[in-house]
Amino acid sequence: MEFIDLQAQYRMMRPAIDQAIQEVLDSSRYINGPQVQALEQALAAFVGSGMHAVGFSSGTDALLAILMAKGIGPGDEVITTPFTFIATAETIALTGAKPVFVDVEPDTLNLDPNRIAAAITERTRAIMPVSLFGQCADLEAINRVAEAHGLWVLEDGCQSFGAERHGKRSCGLTLTAATSFFPAKPLGCYGDGGMAFSMDPELSARIRVIRDHGQVALYQHARLGINGRLDTIQAAILLAKLPHFVQEIEARQQVAARYGERLAGKVRIPQIRSENLSVFAQYTVRVAERERVRAAMAQAGIPTAVHYPIPLHHQGVFADLGYAREAFPHATLAAQEVISLPMHPYLTADQQDLVADALLRAL
Numbered sequence: 001m002e003f004i005d006l007q008a009q010y011r012m013m014r015p016a017i018d019q020a021i022q023e024v025l026d027s028s029r030y031i032n033g034p035q036v037q038a039l040e041q042a043l044a045a046f047v048g049s050g051m052h053a054v055g056f057s058s059g060t061d062a063l064l065a066i067l068m069a070k071g072i073g074p075g076d077e078v079i080t081t082p083f084t085f086i087a088t089a090e091t092i093a094l095t096g097a098k099p100v101f102v103d104v105e106p107d108t109l110n111l112d113p114n115r116i117a118a119a120i121t122e123r124t125r126a127i128m129p130v131s132l133f134g135q136c137a138d139l140e141a142i143n144r145v146a147e148a149h150g151l152w153v154l155e156d157g158c159q160s161f162g163a164e165r166h167g168k169r170s171c172g173l174t175l176t177a178a179t180s181f182f183p184a185k186p187l188g189c190y191g192d193g194g195m196a197f198s199m200d201p202e203l204s205a206r207i208r209v210i211r212d213h214g215q216v217a218l219y220q221h222a223r224l225g226i227n228g229r230l231d232t233i234q235a236a237i238l239l240a241k242l243p244h245f246v247q248e249i250e251a252r253q254q255v256a257a258r259y260g261e262r263l264a265g266k267v268r269i270p271q272i273r274s275e276n277l278s279v280f281a282q283y284t285v286r287v288a289e290r291e292r293v294r295a296a297m298a299q300a301g302i303p304t305a306v307h308y309p310i311p312l313h314h315q316g317v318f319a320d321l322g323y324a325r326e327a328f329p330h331a332t333l334a335a336q337e338v339i340s341l342p343m344h345p346y347l348t349a350d351q352q353d354l355v356a357d358a359l360l361r362a363l
């Protein structure tokens with residue numbers, strides 16, 4: 001059994017994907033081919049009307065370019081969660097700014113909006129919530145805190161593309177957002193890729209300039225930038241996959257519901273708020289004695305993963321931030337208990353039974 005079965009998806013979409021790649025090869029427009037702009041327009045419309053999108057070489061580069069476009073740098077603080085993939089806080093630190101952690105909600109494991117105000121200082125510039133495992137953070141509450149303190153919000157939607165909150169889509173709910181097309185993400189390409197979203201067309205234009213070495217006209221570099229371009233081949237693959245994406249999100253709901261039927265009451269299953277539609281980038285449950293459970297499941301041939309074993313305030317790279325080990329108890333406990341089960345749109349009921357049986361036996 002695969003943790004995420006990318007082959008099953010490729011088999012299903014193969015003619016369209018192969019043709020899309022072939023078209024790029026035939027055109028040789030590997031950099032900034034027309035598929036990149038077509039994808040930007042399609043995904044901007046997908047997340048919400050009036051949104052602007054810029055394709056990137058990864059989710060990490062999209063996050064970094066947004067922070068750079070907003071002028072975040074040394075002396076600034078950006079509030080984020082300690083329970084996320086390293087890239088979230090890494091991009092803040094790369095600008096020279098300081099990541100400031102705020103603990104998560106114990107049920108959703110997303111940034112707790114009620115704890116943010118206490119962490120705001122006169123250096124705070126922005127709030128960077130993560131929509132973890134495919135479920136949006138409480139972005140309205142976070143937007144309200146930001147507005148009250150003159151800050152802006154960047155949703156790290158690298159796991160939540162396609163998710164909804166009150167019927168509106170992730171990456172369209174905040175001034176800025178970024179997502180990732182890493183192959184294992186809900187909408188994945190065949191390599192690295194990402195996209196930056198913004199409600200503000202001028203900001204989006206700045207993000208676009210930063211993506212291409214700060215270049216405003218050929219060999220005229222007005223500001224500091226990066227090489228953050230999205231490959232044409234990856235954009236073409238994503239355009240071929242996009243028509244299936246809504247169906248895949250629906251299939252993810254069914255897979256999650258089946259896990260819920262087997263596992264509710266026996267382990268702590270994902271807690272999805274009623275206003276949210278999760279894309280279940282991960283189906284992550286919580287157990288005591290995680291390592292023993294994982295080993296027993298591995299014995300039974302069931303792959304599992306841990307997202308994430310170490311909260312960011314325990315990571316060596318952030319030791320100089322000076323956080324106590326006991327800080328952020330909800331994030332720290334989650335890091336000890338979480339275990340992600342195989343999850344993808346093509347997981348069969350029989351496969352899910354094998355996973356559930358192995359998990360329940362291991363308990």
Ligand SMILES: *Cc1c(COP(=O)(O)O)cnc(C)c1O
Pocket residue numbers: 058059060061084085087088130156158159179180181182192193194
């Ligand atoms: C995957 C991920 C990223 C980074 O995306 P890449 O495309 O791999 O650079 C950032 N934040 C979160 C929460 C992620 O899961």
